[in-house]
Amino acid sequence: MEIIFLGTNGWFDSATGNTICTLIRTKKCNILLDAGYGIAKAGQYLDLQKPTYIFLSHLHIDHVAGLHVLAKFDFKHEVTLFAPKEMIANLNSFFSYPYTIPAQALPFKMRVKAFSKEFKNNDLKAIGRELIHASKCLGYRFELENKIIAYCTDTGICANMFLLAENADVLITECALLQGQDDGGWPHLDPSQAAKTAKQAKAKKLALTHFDAENYPDLKRRKKAQAYAGKIFPDTIAAFDGMRIKI
Numbered sequence: 001m002e003i004i005f006l007g008t009n010g011w012f013d014s015a016t017g018n019t020i021c022t023l024i025r026t027k028k029c030n031i032l033l034d035a036g037y038g039i040a041k042a043g044q045y046l047d048l049q050k051p052t053y054i055f056l057s058h059l060h061i062d063h064v065a066g067l068h069v070l071a072k073f074d075f076k077h078e079v080t081l082f083a084p085k086e087m088i089a090n091l092n093s094f095f096s097y098p099y100t101i102p103a104q105a106l107p108f109k110m111r112v113k114a115f116s117k118e119f120k121n122n123d124l125k126a127i128g129r130e131l132i133h134a135s136k137c138l139g140y141r142f143e144l145e146n147k148i149i150a151y152c153t154d155t156g157i158c159a160n161m162f163l164l165a166e167n168a169d170v171l172i173t174e175c176a177l178l179q180g181q182d183d184g185g186w187p188h189l190d191p192s193q194a195a196k197t198a199k200q201a202k203a204k205k206l207a208l209t210h211f212d213a214e215n216y217p218d219l220k221r222r223k224k225a226q227a228y229a230g231k232i233f234p235d236t237i238a239a240f241d242g243m244r245i246k247i
Contacts, residue, residue: 001026001145001247003170003207004045005239007038010154010176010188010210011062016218017241019062020153020210022172026144029053029123033140033151033172038241039066042073049076051123055115056083057153058137059090068100075108082126084136085114129164131155132187139164147247150203153210156187157197165201169247173197174210175238179228181215188212191225195232209239 002025007018019036023045030052032039046052052075057063070079081103083091091112096102103110115138119126125143130136132155139152141164150168152161154176165171176188189197191208198206208225216222219240226238237243 001147003149003172003245003247005038005207005209005241005243006041006045007036007066008209008211008239008241008243009036009038009062009213010174011213013037014213014217016213016216017211019065021066022151022209024142024144024149026124031055031124031142031144033057034063034153035066035070036062036064037066037069040069040072041241046073048074051077052079053124054079054081055126055128055140055151056081056091057131057139057151058084058133058135059087059094060135060154063154064091064094067095070110071101071106073108079108079110081110081112082115082119083112084138085116086136088112088114127164129160131160132158134186141165141168149247150201152197154188156183156189157193161197162201165197165203168201168203170205170207170245171198171201171203172207172209172239175208175222175225175229176210176212176215178215178221179225191228192232195229195236198233198236203233204235205245206233206236207239207245208236211238
């Protein structure tokens with residue numbers, strides 16, 4: 001199994017990276033976490049012969065703008081897109097004319113489904129819980145091939161983060177804020193907060209992503225974030241577009 005970071009920016013694309021999208025490749029399926037413009041690079045890594053699942057955390061533009069490029073892919077199996085159930089109507093409005101090609105007009109079959117608390121089939125088990133953000137936002141916990149991957153982006157510290165991250169083999173979480181920066185009422189994490197979550201949850205590895213494009217204009221800033229987090233949780237990496245992790 002492999003995790004590939006396709007887009008690691010929050011807010012907007014920059015010379016450093018595209019907006020947020022992460023691919024988990026398993027023996028049975030493809031799992032895409034959020035659909036920022038990083039998703040445009042997924043064709044380099046996707047196995048189009050396998051079922052594909054897209055899990056959206058929420059509908060802020062940096063997490064859904066890449067839905068516009070789905071039409072370029074030639075998926076051979078049905079694609080299932082999950083989003084918080086309260087946002088399905090808004091998602092359908094965005095995922096339609098005049099903004100982009102509607103789901104029903106794509107060159108492959110795609111279902112849009114409301115995610116409640118759990119989804120399970122022969123390919124994967126996914127658990128979702130609400131995080132703390134400026135709008136409804138879900139974090140996810142995936143149980144795959146006897147491994148646990150937790151994904152918590154766009155959130156402040158909250159109880160559900162610890163629940164999702166508990167004993168995870170990899171915790172993927174955001175790092176939008178600089179060390180010690182105030183969130184200004186728009187909940188996000190700084191490096192130390194992410195690291196403390198990983199440590200308390202007894203995760204094995206922490207991967208920082210969703211770096212605010214203005215706070216982190218270059219990879220040097222990300223390395224500083226990794227250093228801050230590493231003082232608390234040594235097995236921390238600062239992701240960049242194209243980074244791959246084998247599990």
